[in-house]
Amino acid sequence: MKDSLSAFIRLLSSGCLQEPEIERIADEAAQAYADPDAFLAANPDINYDDSFPIPLGEWVVIGSLPDTVLFQADDYQTLFEQVVASFGPDVPFVLKAKQLARTEPLKALNRIQVQLSSLYPEKGGYVLVDLSEPLDDELQAVLVYRCDLEAMLALAVEVGIYAAPSYESLRAALEE
Known part of the structure; x- marks a missing residue:
C-alpha cells in the first residue's frame, strides 16, 4: 500500500x-x-x-497536502486564484480570476482547463482533478500533468481515493 x-x-x-x-x-x-x-x-x-x-x-x-498542491474553495474564481498563486508571479496567466465571476460553473471550469492546458507543454499541460470528498469546501482539486493523468487515476482506484478530471466530471454530472 x-x-x-x-x-x-x-x-x-x-x-x-x-x-x-x-x-x-x-x-x-x-x-x-x-x-x-x-x-x-x-x-x-x-x-x-x-x-x-x-x-x-x-x-x-x-x-x-500543502496549499500549493491541494486547492479548496467554494467557487471557481477563488479556486483559480489559489492555482495562480501556487505558480508564483513569474508564470503569466492570460485568464484572470475576476473573469470567472458570475460565469456558470461549466464555462468557468472550461476556461480554467484551457488555461492550464497551455502551461508546461513538455508534459502536455496540467489537468485540474477533483480529489477525495471535500469536507469544508464545495471544491477540492489538484493539478496533474496531462502525461501523468492516466497513471494517477489508476493509482487513485488502487488506493481507494476518488479522483476525476474536474471538467469532464462536472460536464457528466450536468448531463445526468
Missing part, C-alpha cells in the same frame, strides 16, 4: 513535494489505513472521528 500511495502522491503533487515529504505522507497514510485505532492512539493530536466521510488513511493524505 505504501508504494502505491507514494506513487499516487508523487503524481498528484506535480513536482511540488520533495521525495522525503512524499514518503512521510505515504508512510503515515499506510499506517492509518492498516490500523486506524493504533494510528490514532500514537497520534493523539489527530482530529479525526468515525463521522468523517472518508477513511483515516485518505484523511491523512488529503490533510498533509
Whole structure:
C-alpha cells in the first residue's frame, strides 16, 4: 500500500513535494489505513472521528497536502486564484480570476482547463482533478500533468481515493 500511495502522491503533487515529504505522507497514510485505532492512539493530536466521510488513511493524505498542491474553495474564481498563486508571479496567466465571476460553473471550469492546458507543454499541460470528498469546501482539486493523468487515476482506484478530471466530471454530472 505504501508504494502505491507514494506513487499516487508523487503524481498528484506535480513536482511540488520533495521525495522525503512524499514518503512521510505515504508512510503515515499506510499506517492509518492498516490500523486506524493504533494510528490514532500514537497520534493523539489527530482530529479525526468515525463521522468523517472518508477513511483515516485518505484523511491523512488529503490533510498533509500543502496549499500549493491541494486547492479548496467554494467557487471557481477563488479556486483559480489559489492555482495562480501556487505558480508564483513569474508564470503569466492570460485568464484572470475576476473573469470567472458570475460565469456558470461549466464555462468557468472550461476556461480554467484551457488555461492550464497551455502551461508546461513538455508534459502536455496540467489537468485540474477533483480529489477525495471535500469536507469544508464545495471544491477540492489538484493539478496533474496531462502525461501523468492516466497513471494517477489508476493509482487513485488502487488506493481507494476518488479522483476525476474536474471538467469532464462536472460536464457528466450536468448531463445526468
